[in-house]
Amino acid sequence: MKTTISITFSFLIAGILLGVLFSTQFTENLPLQGSHPTEVLEAQQELVTLYTDEQMVMKQRVTDLRMEIADLQEQNSYFIPSDEQEKLNNIKINLGLTELAGGGIEIILEDATSVNRPELDVNDDALVHAADLRDITNLIFSTNIKGMAINGQRIIFSSPINCVGNTILVNNFNMLPPFTISIITDSPTEIIRVITDERLLFDIYRRIHDHGVNLKFRMKDSLSLPVYNGNFKIDNLTEIPVEE
Amino acid sequence: MTPKENKQLKLLLMFIGLLCGFFISVQFRSFEEVANIVRESDANNIFREVQVLKLTNDELKTEVDQLTSELANLTDGRSYRESIRTALEKNKIIAGLTAVQGPGVLITLDQEVAISWLVDIQNELWTAGAEAIAINGTRLSPYTKGFEDFNGQVYLNKIPIHTPYKIEAIGNTDILEKILIQRGSITARITSVYPGIKINVSRLENIVMNAVR
Numbered sequence: 001m002k003t004t005i006s007i008t009f010s011f012l013i014a015g016i017l018l019g020v021l022f023s024t025q026f027t028e029n030l031p032l033q034g035s036h037p038t039e040v041l042e043a044q045q046e047l048v049t050l051y052t053d054e055q056m057v058m059k060q061r062v063t064d065l066r067m068e069i070a071d072l073q074e075q076n077s078y079f080i081p082s083d084e085q086e087k088l089n090n091i092k093i094n095l096g097l098t099e100l101a102g103g104g105i106e107i108i109l110e111d112a113t114s115v116n117r118p119e120l121d122v123n124d125d126a127l128v129h130a131a132d133l134r135d136i137t138n139l140i141f142s143t144n145i146k147g148m149a150i151n152g153q154r155i156i157f158s159s160p161i162n163c164v165g166n167t168i169l170v171n172n173f174n175m176l177p178p179f180t181i182s183i184i185t186d187s188p189t190e191i192i193r194v195i196t197d198e199r200l201l202f203d204i205y206r207r208i209h210d211h212g213v214n215l216k217f218r219m220k221d222s223l224s225l226p227v228y229n230g231n232f233k234i235d236n237l238t239e240i241p242v243e244e
Numbered sequence: 245m246t247p248k249e250n251k252q253l254k255l256l257l258m259f260i261g262l263l264c265g266f267f268i269s270v271q272f273r274s275f276e277e278v279a280n281i282v283r284e285s286d287a288n289n290i291f292r293e294v295q296v297l298k299l300t301n302d303e304l305k306t307e308v309d310q311l312t313s314e315l316a317n318l319t320d321g322r323s324y325r326e327s328i329r330t331a332l333e334k335n336k337i338i339a340g341l342t343a344v345q346g347p348g349v350l351i352t353l354d355q356e357v358a359i360s361w362l363v364d365i366q367n368e369l370w371t372a373g374a375e376a377i378a379i380n381g382t383r384l385s386p387y388t389k390g391f392e393d394f395n396g397q398v399y400l401n402k403i404p405i406h407t408p409y410k411i412e413a414i415g416n417t418d419i420l421e422k423i424l425i426q427r428g429s430i431t432a433r434i435t436s437v438y439p440g441i442k443i444n445v446s447r448l449e450n451i452v453m454n455a456v457r
Contacts (some may be wrong), residue, residue: 004250008259011254015261022262024271044290051297058304064319065311072318073328079321080328088328089334094386131360138363141390157386160371172371174293200393203360232338233306236415237375239333240343240452 024195053173059173059229066097066227094154100147104223105188107136107195108196110178112212117166117177128177130163130203130238133170136181137161137192145185147225151175154228171230178214182223192217274419296371303373340385340456344376348414348451349421351431354442356407359391359398361434365411368430372423374413378453380405385456387408 070092077085092098111117112126137155142150148155153170162169167176183191195217198205209215245253276353285403314330317323336342366384369377377384382400392399399405424431424445431443 008257010259011258015258016265016268017261018258019265019267021265023266046291047294048297051294051301055297055301057265057302057370058308061308062304062311065308065315069311069315069318069327072315073324073331075322076318076321079324082327085331086333088335089446091332091339091341093337095335096386097335102256104285131364134363134367135360138359139389139392141388142392143389156306156382157388158370160367161298162371164296165290167293169293171298172296174297176299184277225271231303232334233373233375233415234334234337235375236346236348237337237338237344238346240345242343 007040008119048174055173062231063227065118070098095232096147096154096225100184100225101228102146102184102223103188103221104145104182104184104187105191106183106218106220107181107191108178108214108216108218109133109136109181110214110241112214114212122166122174123211125207126213127166128168128179128213130161131166132201133161133168133179133181135201135204140181140183140191141188143185143194144187145183145191147184149182149225151180152226154226155181156228156230159230171228180221182225184223184225262318299373307311328381340383340387340453342456343452343453343455344414345452346375346414347364347417347449348374349414349424350446350448350451351411351413351419351424352442352444352446353409353411353434354407355438355440356396356398356443357409357434357438359393360409361430361437362391362400362409365412365430365434368453369411369413369415369420372415372419374415374420376414376453378412380410383453383456387456411449412453414451415451417447421445 073080073085073088089098093100109128109132111128112123115122115126117127133150137148137150137159139176141157149162150170153159153173153175157170162172167174168179169175183243185191194200196213204213204215208215311315314327318327337344342391362379366379379400382388382403388401390400392402398402423429431445435441435443
């Protein structure tokens with residue numbers, strides 16, 4: 001009886017081994033890791049969420065502190081020569097360190113309706129890329145504008161715009177489509193002229209025509225741009241005094 | 245059970261075992277395919293995103309500390325004057341309104357490239373924490389108009405620029421150099437698109453940049 005069971009068991013094991021050998025003829029190496037890869041990915045995504053939340057809080061703190069300092073300086077402006085105050089205000093406007101309001105135009109960039117960006121396997125040509133936002137903001141900066149923001153993030157000359165996987169970081173802040181570029185300008189038609197020139201944005205228009213990426217314009221009588229909430233570093237810069 | 249039935253039972257068990265082995269192996273294969281999809285698409289990208297976010301948050305913490313200290317020091321007329329003067333000097337430097345110098349890197353491209361690549365190079369440098377950038381002597385600032393292409397001629401700030409393109413960046417030299425020469429860097433990507441191009445990245449102890457105006 002015992003012999004029969006052991007022989008039967010042996011046949012079973014032999015069958016399992018044969019099955020494994022049979023199928024591995026058509027496969028690569030078996031995975032070495034024990035945990036499911038999506039668990040590791042989920043942990044990293046949680047970390048991204050944590051850092052993003054922390055960043056939102058700190059950016060708001062930076063904005064609040066800058067505004068508080070600016071208010072105090074203005075309230076006590078009688079201590080300060082008016083020309084110095086005026087110079088500082090003008091520079092701050094150009095650096096995006098003041099809120100801005102006025103008329104202008106919005107450019108809206110969207111992924112093709114047929115894709116779902118968070119999916120692992122998605123048609124890259126149907127997505128809006130960080131390079132698209134960089135090329136468009138570069139063209140906008142070649143015109144006369146007063147200020148610009150993307151999805152509420154103020155854009156200045158040194159704003160980084162990067163693609164990390166399927167997400168886009170603007171001022172190192174995570175963003176998802178649609179991307180609304182808000183521009184305060186007295187010449188919205190000039191913006192439309194440069195942005196609709198397909199020679200200047202060849203790759204974007206290829207993907208608009210062939211893959212359904214969406215670009216549209218919206219004229220706005222009133223726009224409001226927030227203060228730039230990134231940081232400025234000058235640790236390695238030394239001013240060269242002007243020779244008199 | 246007869247010997248014949250016994251033999252049939254064993255063969256049946258062997259066949260069942262074969263099927264089990266096959267399906268177990270197929271299951272592992274699909275597991276590995278998910279791992280490959282996840283690994284190729286997301287693992288490195290999310291790691292980089294975590295790196296960028298952490299670096300940004302560290303810098304924001306420093307900015308919050310500096311602003312908090314500045315606010316705390318605003319107590320009387322003298323401190324307001326000093327605060328304004330300090331802010332004015334700092335913002336003039338950032339805005340490119342004063343000539344500056346400092347350590348950094350020089351990138352040289354000996355061939356013309358599409359302006360989107362020049363835009364991308366400056367973006368990489370800002371991302372890496374560059375504090376001032378100049379291209380062929382033109383300082384990037386809030387007053388500098390962007391890159392344009394008219395009939396194949398590249399313009400920056402409405403001024404034509406010619407090869408070799410010399411891009412200077414002042415900042416943390418180690419970080420700037422690393423981002424330019426690491427695997428998959430912007431210089432590697434440009435070289436893959438323009439195979440004959442010569443791109444040189446060099447560390448400089450002191451770079452001098454003029455004021456923008």
